[in-house]
Amino acid sequence: MNTATLTFDRTSRAELQARHAELVAAEPRLRIRDRAQRLGVSEAELVAAECGPTAIELIATGERPMQTLFNELGTLGRVMALSRNDWCVHERHGAYEDIKAEGPVGLVLGPDIDLRLFFTCWQHCYAVTENDRRSIQFFDREGVAVHKVFLTEHSDAAAYDALVAKYAARGKRQPTPETIPASNELPDVADAAALRDAWLAMTDTHQFFPLLRKFNVSRLGALRAAGSDLAQPVAIDAVETMLQSAVASGLSIMCFVGNRGIVQIHSGAVHKLLRTGPWFNILDPDFNLHLNTEAIAECWVVNKPTSDGWVTSLEVYAANGELIVQWFGERKPGKPELAGWRELMVSLCATPLAE
Structure with missing residues (x-):
């Protein structure tokens, strides 16, 4: 048991529980993220x-407590990892292997669970039980869910119990959300020609984010300035077209979904597609995706030069300019892009891409 002793405002807790109960009675099908928004509080x-749910706060000591807790996830065996933003949910089954989570940026590079971690905003962690389903849930400083890890029938339940016993806080407390400052990037680039030159000089797709910082421009601002041979808008339903083609051909793809604290990646073929109202879903045994297509404001095919040749992606944006989901053909460094993926991306475009 963790020795940290916490305090909790019981009046605030009781009031929030009462308001929550009223909301659930009126709208029982709302998910917790939506219930929090309706009540004007964080998840x-x-x-x-x-x-x-019932919840136990988990607290680690040291300079990087969130990293300490995250590093324990490898003990749980096969689980379901969930990362999401407001418009897209990415769920992947597997084990946390090859965890590198010591500093502000971390990685998980297992064959099934593949993550990029940005710990600067991570703040809270809870062991949560709801309807007999147990999970470890991480939240950022604003109280927004960053990442959730759910036990399955294949998980090590004893390891979960040991993790909770090791880090459980004594007592309860209510988190106080802190505002995370918005990015100060600009919607338009000051020197489009210079940005294009820098874009053409890239040798790796990972150089794109430093390029955005160098020019202090948003992703969409960069796409709009680069030229149609490097980035061009495509049809709003391009994701559905792409996925239907990938399923039909057996094409292996990569799907990136993130928020400010994490990017979660799936690599491999997809098989079962299903629309449910506004949600377009991938429903495979080890990978589920739920994409709210009503939230899609823009889709772009993006073309980047690398030392392995041109690499194209399909990028989906919300009305506020945030990236919802990003798709590539499956590839590894040192390997060229899949010809089938390149052909599919070219087929979506109205004008030719640079080659």
């Missing part, structure tokens, strides 16, 4: 107040 506050 972490609902979890901490045990509005629905």
Whole structure:
């Protein structure tokens, strides 16, 4: 048991529980993220107040407590990892292997669970039980869910119990959300020609984010300035077209979904597609994706030079300019892009891409 002793405002907890109960009675099908928004609180506050689930806060000591807790996930065996943003949910089954989570940026490079971690905003962690389903849930400083890890029938339940016993806080407390400052990047680039030159000089797709920082421009601002041979808008339903083609051909793809604290990646073929209202879904045994297509404002095919040849992606954006989901053909460094993926991306475009 962790020795940290916490305090909890029981009046606030009782009031929040009462308001939550009224909302659930009126709209029982709302998910917790939506319930938090309706109540004007963060999801972490609902979890901490045990509005629905039971929750135990997990606290580690040291300079990087979130990394300490995250590094324990490898003990749980095969689980379901979930990362999401407001418009897309990415669920992947597997084990946390090859974890590198010591500093502000981390990686998980297992064959099934593949993550990029940005710990600067991570703040809270809870062991959560709801309807007999147990999970470890991480939240950022604003109380927004960053990453959730759910036990399955294949998980090591004893290891989960040991993790909770090791880090469980004594007592309860209500988290106080902190505002995370918005990015100060600009919607338009000051020197489009210079950005294009820098784009053409790239030798690796990972150089794109430093390029955005150098020019202090948003992703969409860069795409709009680069020229249609490097980035061009395509049809709003391009994701569905791409996925249907990938399923039909057996094409192996990569799917990236993230928020400010994490990017979660799936690599491999996909098989079962299903639309449910506004949600377009991938429903495979080890990979599920849920994409709200009503939230799609723009889709772009993006073309980047690398030392392995040109690499193309399909990028999907919300109305506020945030990236919802990003797709590539499956590839590894040192390997050229899959010809089938390149042909598919070219087929979506109205004008030729640079070659």
